[in-house]
Amino acid sequence: MSFRRLRPRGPFRSRLTYRSAAAAAAAVAISALAACGSASGGSTGSGSSAGGAGASGTLNWEWQLPTSWDPVTSSAGWDMHALGLVYASLTTLDPAGDVGPGLASSWTYAADGKSVTFQLRPGLTFSDGTPLNAQAVKENIDRGQAQGNSTVASELSVISKVVVNSPASFTLDLTQVDYQVPDLLAGKDGMMVSPAAFAHVSSIPTQPVGAGPFKLTSYVPDSHADLVRNPGYWDASQIHIQNFTVQDITQPEQILSALQSGQVNVAYIAGNQVASAKAAGFKIAVIPSEVVNELDIQTATAPFNNPNVVKAINYAINRQAILQVQAAGYGAVAYQPFPKGFVGYSAKLANLYPYNPAVARQLLAQAGYPHGLKITLSTVSTTNSLAEQIQGQLAQAGITATINDIPTDTETQQLYLNKSIPLAVDGTAGRMSPVEMLDVLYSQQGLMNVNGKTSTTPAEVSAALAKALTVPLDSPDYPSTLQNAVETSVLNEPTHIWLYTNPRILAYSSTVTGIPQDLVQQRWEGVRVAG
Incomplete structure (x- = not known):
């Protein structure tokens, strides 16, 4: 957390990472990721749009890079904002914090509250072309529970067993009655990683393969990440941005300069920077948050x-x-x-x-x-x-x-x-x-x-x-x-x-429109960048 400009750090702005020393010391090129799988990747799922039709522009976001691009080893709750660019979760939260469909279109609890059955959207795939089906969900939850350096194991401990009912249906047997599970799976615990990446699990913290709105194409630790729109995202029709960068600017006083120069067009600022940002002609979004x-x-x-x-x-x-x-x-x-x-x-x-x-x-x-x-x-x-x-x-x-x-x-x-x-x-x-x-x-x-x-x-x-x-x-x-x-x-x-x-305060260029007011995780559905 930097309170000089109210930049959250600590558990949610920490730089701790499970990257290897080599990865942390050098730029990690992931151009092969963009080439993995077909651009169409089979069916893109409900609500998606083919290719990049209707998407354009680049959003340059000043934001903290994650401690790890692997949701299982990420050590900070704040990471969910960046991880949500490359991963989709089984459920989502609306701006009011109420749970709704994500990769899963619906779910039903057993009468005793000790199991819950989910239905996945049809035809889902990861960005590498791997099917995102019930078996993939099981493998993700099993890894989150069993991997030695998992930071989500305790949160997933309520799940005693994942039962694959069909390619599109799975049941979570619970150790106790727990009606919070759908909420739980809207965050890192429910972010799905391609099982094909599990063969080299140590690479996931720097080379993520998910099914989110964007795909990571290059990454320089402690500097920036470049992403491109994922046409296979289940809600791709709402993603109007073609290219996306995350730029980690550590010095608070450099943020407004980066906005004014056009280096970034959306930035997280402190409350005591709002007046200066407004005077410089930038729009301000004050978003209620749980911070x-x-x-x-x-x-x-x-x-x-x-x-x-x-x-x-x-x-x-x-x-x-x-x-x-x-x-x-x-x-x-x-x-x-x-x-x-x-x-x-x-x-x-x-x-x-x-x-x-x-x-x-x-x-x-x-x-x-x-x-x-x-x-x-x-x-x-x-x-x-x-x-x-x-x-x-x-x-x-x-x-x-x-x-x-x-x-x-x-x-x-x-x-x-x-x-x-x-x-x-x-x-x-x-x-x-x-x-x-x-x-x-x-x-x-x-x-x-x-x-x-x-x-x-x-x-x-x-x-x-x-x-x-x-x-x-x-x-x-x-x-x-x-x-x-x-x-x-x-x-x-x-x-x-x-x-x-601490509300989430974003200063942004007039070329950016449609920033949503999400309570917990910053999302980008509906956002457009002109020019």
Whole structure:
């Protein structure tokens, strides 16, 4: 996350990758990918259009490249935006976050809620010409569960067996009642990779083969990726862009220059850059999102294993001041992982820790630190502005925070895989399933639970999450059950100190039209580039 321009990093803007050292050190040419398979690839599936008819122009998007082009080894939730260019998921979420068809046209739960049967669209293929059928789905889910370095294994653990009923139908047998599975499969967990690529699985992180709206043609790690429209995408008739590039510009101050020079025509900007972008003549899209900025804290590590210390830090932070300085007021103060208006948002948590340094000092004294406390706050260089502002606020409550700069390239490795950082500036990009998001954040096995195996998930949290899984999404009881899970998690496992919500703000050229307002994953259906 870079809060100098509110560029999310951390779990969703990290540069950790499972690439080999050679791949990370050199440009990876993938021109052979474009030649793999037939351009028509057999039937293109419902809603597609032949060839590139009706598609034109190039969209140059300033955005973070993924930690891995393999959805199974991707280590950041933020990766889903880039991965969605080359992969299609079994389901999709609409702008409101409600689940709908994707590669699968429909699904039906068994009466007991412990299995769900999906129907695939007819004639689907991967960009290399491999059939995308029920057997391919089974092989993808099996790999996600079994591959040693899989980051989605825990999320897919609810699936006990994949049963292939026919080429176009499969059933997921579940270990328990779980009505969140269709939501789950709208993200990385449901992104399908061509099984033909499994023979060289180590190549997938740099040479993806999917069935998404575009195909990767060349890739330079930490620089850019070039893509071309995939005529075999199931919804290709809605993809009007012929060429697509993702350009990773790491310096915030270079973004507007890149827009003005025409190097990019769509860019992700911070709230405090909006006025400058407007003055320069660019259009602005402020898109509600599930991105929430926060601090990760190891509540199993001293001194944070004292609940009063964690509460003191919460009370010592002036979230409104942070929001104004770091994001020019775009967003909202947060005390929980979901934004207001989202089904999981709890009004009970709306003002959980109002700014009060005097209360913070009292709590420190009760925790055994009447003369103050010294801690270390870790951050990457791009988040120093936020870290420094928090440092100043904590000092007013008697907490001396030393800022520890950590390399961007190893941040996620240290924070989420090694779980070796006690306190860090961070944030979450959200997940397709809200219960999955809570699991990632608060369960013992959750990627973003920095306590890891040094502590167990509180029984109340486990019970609340389990109950939320058993309620159908269209049940009138679902909102209250989900909100109870949020409240229980936040109050009983305070391993995250929530700061403020972060809408997805895009500045773009007048030649670009039709940018959709997708809540979780940025999509490109309906977008056009003139000229």
